[in-house]
Amino acid sequence: MDEFVARSLDEIRFWSRIMKEHSLFLGLGFRAEDTQLKNEANQFYAVFEEIERRAYEFQPETDPHIIQAFNTEVRIAATNIWAFKRKVLGLILQCKLPGQTNFPLLVDHVSREANYFRNRLEELNSGTLEPLPDAIIDENVFFLKIMADHAKFIGHLLDPSERKLVDQAREFSNDFDKLVFQAVDLSHMRPQSQTVPLLSQFVDENRVSVKSLRDFKKTARDLIEECRIKSIIHPLLADHVFREAERFLFILDMFDQSLSGVKVNKREILY
Template identity: 30%
Template sequence: MREYVILSIETHLFFARIMKEHSLFLLASLPEKETDLKRRAECFRKGFEGGLKKTVRLADGMVGNAILDSGEIVTEFTQKAECQTSRLTGISVDTEITEAEKCLQSGCPSGVSRETVYQVRMLNREMLECLNGLIAYKEEILQKVLSCKLYTTNYPLLIEHILREARLYRQFIMQLERNGCIAMTDLRNTEAFWNQIMMEHAEFIRGLLDPTECELIQSANGFAMDYCELLEAMKEQEARNGNACHAKSVQLTEEFQKFKSAGTQGITDCDIRSVILPLLADHVLREANHYLRLLEQANNGSNRCGMCK
């Protein structure tokens, strides 16, 4: 049960925060007249915030340095970005969770108590229930946008994008509850998923920058094109049953992570013209950090999502 507990905690540390922020972005994007949709988005935001808070309480001394040092849980910009986003949108953000995450100590326990296993099982069930609701909600939002029955400041592709991430999170929780572990059995599928996520990040950044930010727009467009070419190369490689694109995934994502980090600093320092919420900039940076950690694990020969490394 040790692996079940640790992988559950590691999964929620990353994904519960991501879902909490998806809910905030959806809430901020909706017109004032959409009172029911806004109310439901706020309920999901609070639900995932509560789940993340429970996860952090369980996490101290339970996860490895690879997770805590990766920048996928929090970055140097997260707390500032949260405060700025709360001020700009009027949506409450509990920055004490971020402060607690910054203080987490690493550890690799040899065993776990029955009480801890029970708490984690209850947390998994709670998060799964929240996820099922959020996925249905995102599907409803997307259907209304595509049928021109709802206005939102989010691109339809962004809604599809965050739906895919929510479904991946749900898949991981279901694997944990069914098998007690998450096996990364197919590196190519993992890379294809996250390379598409990175490509779409570049496309969103390109479209949310002010037209005067010509160099940044050009850079974002370059990353979008590079990831598009990489995804095409991966399809061709799959037909040949090879894995030559892995090194390119690492190199390109390292470069994109640096671009995102500089962009997040520029947005939080108000040095970049855009309509990008500070927390959205930090959000996509954390996802790049998460993907880089997965790629590093693959280089080290691991087939698991985490586990005390």
């Protein structure tokens, strides 16, 4: 099995679905009169639905050159939806879409994910993936911020009368804000901070918090699907944020294995 092919298909299968769902969520937040923006969102939904379908047709034995071309095609689509999201953010911040219901932070959030996706595809095609120590810090800086945002969105989209759940979401928001600052501090201390003991503790601590948030999201998703709590959270959005927490946990587990010497010799991550 070609590792380049496997990693490329894994990224595209996961993130193309995320991009497709972003298109749906943005479209739901536009006003009735925003027909052009709604049409653009619908077009992106169709584009990424087709990309997702095609990604599952490829096999791990597919010619790497075919996957490289597919990566390039998908990267262009990811760049286009990134530009659309930034355009929407600009319109919102300039008060040109009064009454629409997409939070500015949410639009920025989904644009960061599109940027992450296109950069990952570029790295795969160029063969310039980050060294493990840098990947550990940069992936955590990115995903911790994503998790912090999710906690804020959940807190704001739950009905205010769900006081206990709103308080739990606020606590997760505060927890992950602190973890983001810790990750940024560790990043600023590079390369001296990139020792096995520090990185191992960093990964372990973050994993504990992400597991707790993942479980909270799962509970919220199940309660929303069963109509047992009051909120304006779309059931698909609840599942969407749960899947992203699962993705982060998967990445943290891979880092933990590498730091433990399962896949990467410890000497390779010492400066």
